[in-house]
Amino acid sequence: MTFVSIRDLKVSFDGVQVLHGIDLDVDRGAAVGLVGESGCGKSVTWLAALGLLPGKASVSGSVVVDGQQLIGTQRASVESVRGGKIAMIFQDPSSSLNPVRTVGRQIGESLTLHRGLDRRAGRIEAIRLLDMVGIPDAGRRVDLYPHEFSGGQCQRVMIAMALAGEPDLLIADEPTTALDATIQAQILDLLGMLRRETGMAMVFISHDLGAVGAICDDINVMYAGNIVESGGIDQMFAHPRHPYTRGLFDAIPRLDGARNRLIPINGTVPDPRHMPTGCAFAPRCAKASAFCNSARPPLKPQKDGRQLACCYPMIGSGDVADVSPEMVPA
Amino acid sequence: MTALIKAKGLVRCYEGQKSLFKRPTPVRAVDGVDLTVAPGETLGIVGESGSGKSTLGRMLLGIDPPTEGHVTFDSQPMPPLQSPSWRTLRAQMQLIYQDPLAALDRRLTIADQIGEPLEIHGLAKGAELKERVEDLLVQVGLRRDQGDRYPHELSGGQRQRVVIARALATSPRLLVCDEPVSALDVSIQAQVVNLLRDLQDSHGIAMVFISHDLKVVRNICDRVAVMYLGRIVEEASSDQIFASPQHPYTQALVSSVPVPGKALEGRILLKGEPPNPALRPTGCAFHPRCGSAVAACASAVPLLEPVAAGRSSACHLSSVSKGLAA
Numbered sequence: 182m183t184f185v186s187i188r189d190l191k192v193s194f195d196g197v198q199v200l201h202g203i204d205l206d207v208d209r210g211a212a213v214g215l216v217g218e219s220g221c222g223k224s225v226t227w228l229a230a231l232g233l234l235p236g237k238a239s240v241s242g243s244v245v246v247d248g249q250q251l252i253g254t255q256r257a258s259v260e261s262v263r264g265g266k267i268a269m270i271f272q273d274p275s276s277s278l279n280p281v282r283t284v285g286r287q288i289g290e291s292l293t294l295h296r297g298l299d300r301r302a303g304r305i306e307a308i309r310l311l312d313m314v315g316i317p318d319a320g321r322r323v324d325l326y327p328h329e330f331s332g333g334q335c336q337r338v339m340i341a342m343a344l345a346g347e348p349d350l351l352i353a354d355e356p357t358t359a360l361d362a363t364i365q366a367q368i369l370d371l372l373g374m375l376r377r378e379t380g381m382a383m384v385f386i387s388h389d390l391g392a393v394g395a396i397c398d399d400i401n402v403m404y405a406g407n408i409v410e411s412g413g414i415d416q417m418f419a420h421p422r423h424p425y426t427r428g429l430f431d432a433i434p435r436l437d438g439a440r441n442r443l444i445p446i447n448g449t450v451p452d453p454r455h456m457p458t459g460c461a462f463a464p465r466c467a468k469a470s471a472f473c474n475s476a477r478p479p480l481k482p483q484k485d486g487r488q489l490a491c492c493y494p495m496i497g498s499g500d501v502a503d504v505s506p507e508m509v510p511a
Numbered sequence: 512m513t514a515l516i517k518a519k520g521l522v523r524c525y526e527g528q529k530s531l532f533k534r535p536t537p538v539r540a541v542d543g544v545d546l547t548v549a550p551g552e553t554l555g556i557v558g559e560s561g562s563g564k565s566t567l568g569r570m571l572l573g574i575d576p577p578t579e580g581h582v583t584f585d586s587q588p589m590p591p592l593q594s595p596s597w598r599t600l601r602a603q604m605q606l607i608y609q610d611p612l613a614a615l616d617r618r619l620t621i622a623d624q625i626g627e628p629l630e631i632h633g634l635a636k637g638a639e640l641k642e643r644v645e646d647l648l649v650q651v652g653l654r655r656d657q658g659d660r661y662p663h664e665l666s667g668g669q670r671q672r673v674v675i676a677r678a679l680a681t682s683p684r685l686l687v688c689d690e691p692v693s694a695l696d697v698s699i700q701a702q703v704v705n706l707l708r709d710l711q712d713s714h715g716i717a718m719v720f721i722s723h724d725l726k727v728v729r730n731i732c733d734r735v736a737v738m739y740l741g742r743i744v745e746e747a748s749s750d751q752i753f754a755s756p757q758h759p760y761t762q763a764l765v766s767s768v769p770v771p772g773k774a775l776e777g778r779i780l781l782k783g784e785p786p787n788p789a790l791r792p793t794g795c796a797f798h799p800r801c802g803s804a805v806a807a808c809a810s811a812v813p814l815l816e817p818v819a820a821g822r823s824s825a826c827h828l829s830s831v832s833k834g835l836a837a
Contacts, residue, residue, distance in 0.1 A: 436765070
């Protein structure tokens, strides 16, 4: 059952379009990953959907959460969804927390706002939440300030705060990027555990394909404000079809096997003010032809269930049935 | 083979919080590190934040004076910071930082910045300088005409190339890279890693590569030292350390790397976080988080000892098993 349905979401800043029509569905209880290089619009998609972009951004399209339209509606109705039905956590936990209030009071604020708990009940619930996200000695530490927690623990506090409104969907925007490897493993484990226990849906935004793979069932690959490929995690990891997805995998150094030269994606993400005509990835793509520069390929459903926006997709290894003739231009 | 740079018993103490009521506690950021780098070799230093990786890198270059121990470059002791002989030596050893935008001057063109070390060390001037700068730009994969640009006109990957070109200007023999690709996207990261590998091959520069990204370290380094709370806990060749990590901390570190297509199950999850260096646990600093700690771990500090040819580990358990095997 679809919980969030985004249709043709477009965003521009000062007349420069940065999102070119995103269609995305998140089912109840699903875990969806959003990957791509920085500047591809991963975060902007969800900031726009939740009305968190600055005033100079113009947003169009439709975002329906549980039957309720969010784009172009009253601020109050968006606020009832934000934090209550959908919560978001960010990359840098220490800048998201208020340094002069105890973590217990900050979590309590969410509890008062979304669940109407008074201060006493809020404190008890805050301790339960801190305990749930793995803060040791929660009963005592609820009265401490953010600077008394380490980076990994601050991220746990942020997660506890996000859980305070009992959301149906948690959006995690690069939640482990700023953390050390062993702490990253702990937080990924925690997010997986919370998903199993609460049944909430999760959107995981990251540039780390390994981390996304550990959490998500489906992934969407974004490039220059478009979704270029999406599908189930297993098929996407086994046979990436879009040359960009393939490039992202190839660029990751391996932890086993030979230490070969890495295969980078040449060039950089295009400037949104000077977007190439046609496929935005064509200037960096080894498979591109003149045809790719003429028109932007639309995101089309494929026979194997995934969606793909490419005229010359990679052929799945040893999988002849994978070639879809309708995608080859006449 | 004679070592290019050699460190013996390096210790760096920082004074802890100064307060009227508390006595300052000294923090031993680096606590007794020995290492050598041969000419043309790349040594990786990995560890979590606060393990003393960067402090160690700065001490190797003489930017941070060691509290104890000493560094020798080319068998000569490191001259004191900012002395004329240290400045001369700096031409042979350069540093690359994580954030290229912070390392570049926003008001100078990149050609001016790449040429600056040549001017300072009096290596080239006039037309020769201009030619040398253009040469360097091409070497790091930039175009000659990009020399007139300012840092803000370049992308992150290009800026890091400028920083690398500037470091190469004086033809150094040692490059200390402190998280040089951590701020870059994976596709751009691969470009810069390849560039560094090419420079190793063509120039034979020795490198100390400090990073928390194990995948990049494995790709670029010949040898790897793993640091935990200011000490090296394991050192081995790059292939050995990732294929068969010996120290329990290295094992956890290697297993915590998320690999695409690999599930979370079966990974070693460490409990807790790296301890505060001011409150170092007794004995082995890792024992409170270690899954296989025994009673001896809490009392005695394990020493970094050879466990096999070319590899050493600082763990009571590996020395026990070695004792049994002997």
